[in-house]
Amino acid sequence: GAVVSQHPSWVICKSGTSVKIECRSLDFQATTMFWYRQFPKQSLMLMATSNEGSKATYEQGVEKDKFLINHASLTLSTLTVTSAHPEDSSFYICSARDVASGGSHNEQFFGPGTRLTVL
């Protein structure tokens, strides 16, 4: 079945540094990937839609210069948290849709998530 991986699974960094998180679709191609953030006991919040070969579309209130998204291939999207601060500490999850399924299926396959802790 469709598998999405994320790397790293957890990361601890100092305030002011940048952190890159990778999201890969392992056995299918994904023209569109999504990035979410989840705080403890809160809902997943969609941050942005990552489109292969074009600029990402950010949700209202999400700073595009702080959360840089690159979707350079059909199997890889990256999220870079720039100048991270403690309030950016969260669980970051990506998801992807299988291109082959076309428009009749809207299932999203989620990665296992990346736990970011900013000291």
Next chain:
Amino acid sequence: SQKIEQNSEALNIQEGKTATLTCNYTNYSPAYLQWYRQDPGRGPVFLLLIRENEKEKRKERLKVTFDTTLKQSLFHITASQPADSATYLCALDMSGGNNRLAFGKGNQVVVIP
């Protein structure tokens, strides 16, 4: 404002019984609604999708209903098992079928052996 509401209290249920979860939403007109399972520290796993023109969907021991008039979906787990213990998330399409999802906070289910 737009809201997706799921019961914040955990549902404790005896093994073998049917667990029923509710998802209510306001100020959305979703083309479809999805249910996901999430275990602690993990990403969500897709369970079922139901479209706006469908009343009911089944998959093995799972059943979902969708009432667009009431703006409500019910999620049932029949013959519940301890392995069903998890948090169940309701997600709505918020962009007319463009796959941008809005999630509820989830409802935890604990199946007691």
